[in-house]
Amino acid sequence: MHSKKAKIFNSSAECDSQKKQLATIKGDSVRLKTSEKGAERAHASYRESLRKRHYDVIGSLGSGSYSKVKLARSLKKDPELVAIKIVNRQKAPQDFLQRFLHRELEIWPKLDHPHIIKFCRSFEEAEHVYIVLEYASNGDMLRYVQNYGSIPEKRNKRLIRQLSEGISYLHNQDISHRDLKLENLLLDNYDNIKITDFGFSKYDPHGLLSHTYCGSKSYAAPEILIGEPYDTRKADIWAMGAVVYIMSTGKMPFNENNGIKKIIQEEEKLNFPWPKFQLSEDCENLIKYLFTFEPVDRPTINEVLCSKWLQISK
Structure with missing residues (x-):
């Protein structure tokens, strides 16, 4: 991998900063900005x-x-x-x-x-x-996790399967989202996941590598932070890893207060306190699978849907 630094089009211009998320993931709710x-x-x-x-x-x-x-x-x-x-x-x-x-x-x-x-x-x-x-009446997943913490595994599995099905629909139409994060996952009145905000989305039927480094740093794949041309679908899969981790544990996976070099090191080591979270082995394995460091080895969304944890019980 190159050592070129990425200039990321951070969507924080449209939402609260990721620093606030790290500070408040179990604390105060993010306050909406009021009009002046x-x-x-x-x-x-x-x-x-x-x-x-x-x-x-x-x-x-x-x-x-x-x-x-x-x-x-x-x-x-x-x-x-x-x-x-x-x-x-x-x-x-x-x-x-x-x-x-x-x-x-x-x-x-x-x-x-x-x-x-x-x-x-x-x-x-x-x-x-x-x-x-x-209109999704039950708000976004970030606020839900801030208010209630990690999501019980049975319910979380249902939500993550819904997210995976939505991403599968996009990827099968040659569309990548490129800004998957908890703020862009809404809940309707039946508590179903709804993906929103397609400002960074990209239609690419040829599977070309992207040179536009966009999204949020806390959810960004290592190849984006490094500044390499990247597969947008594989970047979505990494961001899904961050989403599943946060919803499962109530914690952010990587400390974005650190510099990009340290974040990349954290992403490669995945030194998480697994025993503390008391996740099932299948859930833990899926998170590790989504967080595959090398994009060429990272799963496709269809492989994610076939993972053991997401299988529908008969």
């Missing part, structure tokens, strides 16, 4: 734009540097409650608008799977882009 007074004029503007299209904003679900997500009631169509992502084009960098937002609006509408948030519609008005999405 200077945004009051825009506040009225987006409400009026949505009301014209028969959406009544009734709450806030989250916000970032150049977007916010609102809970709204549809006055004309089912489903009645929707989540609306509002992107401010004046605040967003051109690179984000031209590459990532464009890609999200191109790929997401084509997806149809029970474990992927449904894309309802999108439209533009003035400086805003509006993306209307399925």
